[in-house]
Amino acid sequence: MKNFASSSFPLLLLIMVSSLACSKAENEVKPTLQETIEQNLKIELNATLHPLSTTDPSLPLNDLDFLGNLGNAKIVGMGEATHGTQEFFQMKHRIFKYLVEKQGFRYLAFEYDLGGCMALNELIQSGQGDIKAWMSQQMYFWTWRTEEVLQLFLWMQDYNRNKPDAEKVHLVGVDCQFTSQSVPQLVNLLSRYDNNFASEVSNKLSSLVKAELYKGENFNSIQQARNGVLPQINEVGRALDERAASISQLTSPAYYQQIRRVYETIVQAEIIQYSQIINAETSFNFREKYMAENLDWIFSQYGNVKVALWAHNEHVAKNDQFVSFGTKSLGGNIQAKYGTAYQVIGFSMGSGDFKAYNLTNNRLETMRLDAPLANSFNDQFTQVDEPRYGVKLADLQKRYFWNGRLSSSRPFLSIGAVFNAQQVENYFYTIRLDQLYDVIFHFDNTNPSQVF
Template identity: 35%
Template sequence: MKYYFFALALFTNLFFFISCKDNPTQTSPVENNPPAGLTASENELIIELNKFIKPLNGTLPSLDDSDLRVFDKFAEAKVIGLGEATHGTKDFFQMKHRLFKYFVEKHGFKIFGFEADMGECIYIDRFIASDIGTIDEVMRKMHFWTWRTQEVKELILWMNQYNKSKSPQDKIHLLGVDCQFKDFNKILIMEYLQRYDGSYPPRIGQILTEIDQLSNTHIQALTSAENILLKARCDSIKTYFDDNSSRLIASSGQFEFTIIRQLIRQTQQYIDVISSKTFNYRDQYMAENSEWLTDLLAPNTKVVLWAHNGHLAKDPAYLGSGSQGSFLSENLSTQYKVIGFSFNQGTFRAVGYIPPSTYTGLTVQGIYEIPPKDSFNFIFYFSQPKNFILINNDVTRNSPLYSWINSNKKILSIGAVYSSNYYDSFFYTYNLGRIFDAVIHINTTLAADPY
């Protein structure tokens, strides 16, 4: 993944936390003994936290799922977001696999919507649903290093295996909701037309070729009028698909028609995302694409989302224009639930960063400090059990914990870049009770394994 795509994530608000039992394969390099000087109110908060949290059995997808039953109350949602507090943590990725598996097997969820390019995920989904290609081929199509991990590979292989005994209507899918690339768009759209439509007009290929040849620099230099004209030409392709939908669907089937038509829309989104210097179109469009998934297989298709905490949080102030989760919450209300992830110590993969703009390469980073006292992480540090699930609505209003989780405090939030010299700068101020419905907290983590 290009580093500049992550620079923004360095300053995003990524938090929320869920808890669980200690993973026996992980040990903390720091003893979690309370330091001298805990105040009476801090001790009270720790006691109250321990009353409401539920132990997590672990993160491995093969574990018994009895601890996950606390999430059954989310089962009626159309969309459930699964966050992460870094883009490079093994435990978070395994836990999201485990949760998706649970929601599929117990509650009929059908789609995993990824913070990943829509085009690349079409290839991944073809492998998952139809055994087209190989796992190595589809892994190599991923733009972002963040998802090129053994943990994501294991998720894809599980989804592929799950589908082998399923009818087409019962299969599960992995699809991308991001819109930062166009590399595969022309190839996939033209492949569809050449396979299912012998009479498509040549102008479609000409429009797609023109867009395909534009660099990001060229798109950023477009005038407003040129930008509008380019997107209007995409509209003309969508109109052709709509005018010929009956014939095309009869040839390809509804699913493939709908996927390719949305890829044309994603091309327009890409133009806006790359050209805008002020508005956060990316999160708005990731929300739009996420909602589109809820009608892809049938009305009210159930969807789980994979993205960073910052994107999925219900944060209307995110990057000045609102997060993906804030748009989903506004449109879906209680039909959108989000589970944030939190950690305190351990290792993770991230690009080294020296402010203001120097990147030193992808490496395994580590955090071993006790969190600052003015953070949510500090109280979480002394929880028993160390790894836990916290359902925010389970906290009663008369508990001191209620006002604490519904106040503005710091939380550790790392995207794709990190600098140990600026540890304190990776804490962001949030109201946890407002932006998340639940938190999974894993005190000590391990770095994701590269694919």
């Protein structure tokens, strides 16, 4: 009996160990298929992204070298997920600086009225004048009246000092929502040709030097106001046509084209403002189309140049359905003409603070996004180790799991100048990310822009 027990002990021990091992294996929780996919998405994104060392435009640009292929583009769109985020503005400043210093870009097309930017560009070109004072007194959009945008314009002004004209950088507006700055700029340009004619134009268009052309409670009153405005605009247009040869001869053909383009934005603004009251959806169509035309004018005016375009994500995106309306975005119109010569950088955030007009109390405030919408692209971008980075979507498409993810539509954050914190889900639009953007810059956390 003793010998039997001794010889059986190793066998009993083996059985007990095996039983415990089986019990442990049975108690292990296996990851679900979705968890496995998400983990692989994280691994692939970590292996593809390019960390950003800083957002400070004054520091070296080496971390942006992965954008080298953008030098082959004719136009590079630079978006922003909100109109009030410090990191977006600073990074766009860095990107434009990189494009200028490394890729030969010389023109910044800006989401601001062409006439206003033309006046501001004179300060940038001459190196004279107080840019901040101009912005404080003239720039009617709080979205651009920020320290971050000011630093960009000051850098452009400083960059131009002691450089020949061929190497200088230029600011050109592409927007056309208002006439309040375009009319004075038109008069200013004409005064260099003929003071008397400039005065005549000023008198005819004086009623347009205001933010809103039309106010009224009914269609008849608005239409009556328009019947008073249109003849004045059209009369100035005919006068410019009659003097085209004379203006071109006494100044230059290019100078006349500047005059003509400023006038065209007055025509555009009137149509947009009228449409905003009569049919808001139609006004979106006009504005996106006109901004594309104004950008295209840069090439007819200045030749074979490279242009960086500054606007909101929704504007620069290569989109056929702008903000859910059945119209092409500015970027969609550009892509239709320039194809792959147009490349777009979109911006993403996970959470953080930003400036916006609070719709619940009608005030400009620092607002907050606590977390991205679950299963959104923004949510996916926060899952990796880097808190801020850039990634080329073409590189992600080479990864197995991300190729599948990018082939489907998911929510992506888009906040403009206004925000309602009680309806956060309304600011996530379902899109095919790879069809709208070429590069994404993501920030896990953000700070508000500094409005002055």
